[in-house]
Ligand SMILES: CC(=O)SCCNC(=O)CCNC(=O)[C@H](O)C(C)(C)COP(=O)(O)OP(=O)(O)OC[C@H]1O[C@@H](n2cnc3c(N)ncnc32)[C@H](O)[C@@H]1OP(=O)(O)O
């Protein structure tokens with residue numbers, strides 16, 4: 234293993250890097266397929282300590298990627314957590330070395346439907362094998378092996394990122410010191426599977442779907458994927474947030490732009506909220522692949538930690554030494570606080586060291602991506618407190 238690719242002090246290298254590693258040995262997936270080679274695309278922020286003990290792995294959500302701190306290469310938009318990760322920010326890169334990798338199944342450089350299948354020389358497209366949260370985390374663990382990082386100081390993530398956090402602790406308990414699952418759940422609920430299914434059906438209904446081989450036809454199911462995102466985006470917000478942003482306002486320039494007609498038109502006027510959702514749908518299809526969307530939503534649907542342990546959610550965490558901080562948002566109706574409470578109760582039954590914070594916010598599920606001072610204080614406090622504890626323990630041992 235060549236560990237020299239990582240800067241180990243500020244003088245040794247840049248504070249931001251992005252790379253893709255190709256692991257020829259590949260990965261044995263839960264479905265039985267041996268996926269080789271395995272590509273993992275990742276970004277790092279900050280500087281690795283000489284003892285390699287300051288690593289925070291940030292796990293991204295369904296349509297996130299490794300560009301949490303830097304502008305997105307396709308859209309040019311700021312990194313999705315650039316207000317959270319950086320020098321002096323709650324996840325302080327003056328202290329911590331942050332790694333974020335594109336999930337297995339994703340479309341930003343890690344192995345997924347866009348990758349070339351060695352046997353055919355063509356992209357996998359819709360034939361990419363089904364994956365689970367365990368596979369996603371196993372790919373990250375292989376990246377950590379490659380980088381020579383044995384133990385993570387912390388694993389942090391929101392939404393599907395939180396599912397990965399829990400999977401890390403369940404699958405690699407000895408490799409995690411602290412864990413922060415945010416706006417997440419130990420299982421994907423029936424309601425959330427239902428929403429995912431509507432998104433998927435929107436994609437399948439697009440005439441450009443072509444059974445997932447749309448790229449062979451030089452097409453993409455943009456309408457279907459766009460509608461999928463529009464629908465999903467509603468679930469990331471809240472009634473209060475939508476009312477505050479748009480109310481029942483009409484988008485006048487659209488209404489005025491309608492062609493003159495003697496008969497009244499059913500859609501002569503467009504509500505601001507309609508325009509907003511169309512914008513969210515159309516910008517999304519420029520940066521995301523439909524087969525990746527299907528692959529990852531299915532991995533979320535399969536996620537149910539208790540079911541894997543005969544219904545006992547405490548089982549995967551029994552006798553864990555990991556310190557947890559579970560965070561939920563009061564207006565999140567996609568991953569409601571009740572699901573975080575279930576998790577916290579199970580962690581308590583398992584004898585885990587766990588704290589729980591429900592952040593008061595009326596901005597719904599995506600609040601974890603937005604400016605929320607109480608949330609920032611919670612993240613900063615937990616990570617710095619855990620770091621002090623880690624240092625203290627080092628002194629004792
Ligand atoms: C953890 C992860 O991995 S997540 C990473 C995935 N990334 C995302 O989900 C990003 C997409 N999501 C969003 O943009 C989410 O709405 C949020 C919550 C993250 C951002 O929220 P906010 O900052 O409040 O932005 P808001 O929801 O108002 O959207 C702003 C966009 O809507 C557009 N917009 C606002 N009002 C209207 C309107 N009436 N008509 C058309 N467009 C509109 C803005 O121009 C802006 O466009 P841009 O993003 O292309 O610049």
Ligand SMILES: N[C@@H](CCO)C(=O)O
Nearest residue numbers: 294295296297392469
């Ligand atoms: N905005 C987030 C929501 C899901 O957590 C995403 O697109 O991944």
